[in-house]
Amino acid sequence: MSDDIRFYRANEKPYGAFSNLFRRPIVIGGETFPTAEHAYQSRKARKPAVRAWILAAPSPSLVASAAHGLLHWDIAPGWSRLRYPWMLDVERAKYVQHADLARLLKETGAKRLVECGTSDNEVNRRWGEVNGKGRNLLGRILMRVRCEIGGAAYEDAELDALVSGQSDYAQFYAPQLAAAAAHVVALPPTHRALFDREMAALSHDVEGGSA
Numbered sequence: 001m002s003d004d005i006r007f008y009r010a011n012e013k014p015y016g017a018f019s020n021l022f023r024r025p026i027v028i029g030g031e032t033f034p035t036a037e038h039a040y041q042s043r044k045a046r047k048p049a050v051r052a053w054i055l056a057a058p059s060p061s062l063v064a065s066a067a068h069g070l071l072h073w074d075i076a077p078g079w080s081r082l083r084y085p086w087m088l089d090v091e092r093a094k095y096v097q098h099a100d101l102a103r104l105l106k107e108t109g110a111k112r113l114v115e116c117g118t119s120d121n122e123v124n125r126r127w128g129e130v131n132g133k134g135r136n137l138l139g140r141i142l143m144r145v146r147c148e149i150g151g152a153a154y155e156d157a158e159l160d161a162l163v164s165g166q167s168d169y170a171q172f173y174a175p176q177l178a179a180a181a182a183h184v185v186a187l188p189p190t191h192r193a194l195f196d197r198e199m200a201a202l203s204h205d206v207e208g209g210s211a
Helices: 036-041 048-055 060-068 079-097 099-106 122-127 137-148 157-163 170-183 189-200
Strands: 005-007 023-028 031-035 113-115
Touching: 023 036, 023 079, 031 036, 031 060, 036 048, 036 060, 036 079, 048 060, 079 099, 079 137, 079 157, 099 137, 113 137, 122 137, 137 157
Parallel strands: 005 113
Antiparallel strands: 023 031
């Protein structure tokens, strides 16, 4: 649709920041991760050694690739169910902890956010859309976070069912989300310039992640 905001590659301006491969550290569960993709994939592996191997990959896109390649016996029990509330936790952390990203997210108003994959596969159709087809769960989670930090109202019964009752950090983040909604204001010009320079300096970690 013409009112959609589409994103995929982390180096695209300005909405590449919505990609999980966008280089911005987040702290969640007492651990610091270089990107949202690192944080998300940190729970996929069953064994600590495999987890460490995934997170040691030299770029966010390779973190995603390593995690995508896990065989079923290497994947943590319940991951097919737990990945959805965990993704919500990760996105909450990303936008609560970075006021400039929260501002960018709120600036999208009530527009539909869509991660647009370029390769037609199950992962890209789960978290985004390919040629207009897919569940777009990352985009929908971002619209929910946008609502939680004071942006446009958003209702999604299917998403609510996927994430309900499983979010480890929802209670912890509730006051921070409220504070973000109250204090996210327009960035000063110097901060906006810094944000733009960060975007311009990104490496081309561009392929989708988040199985």
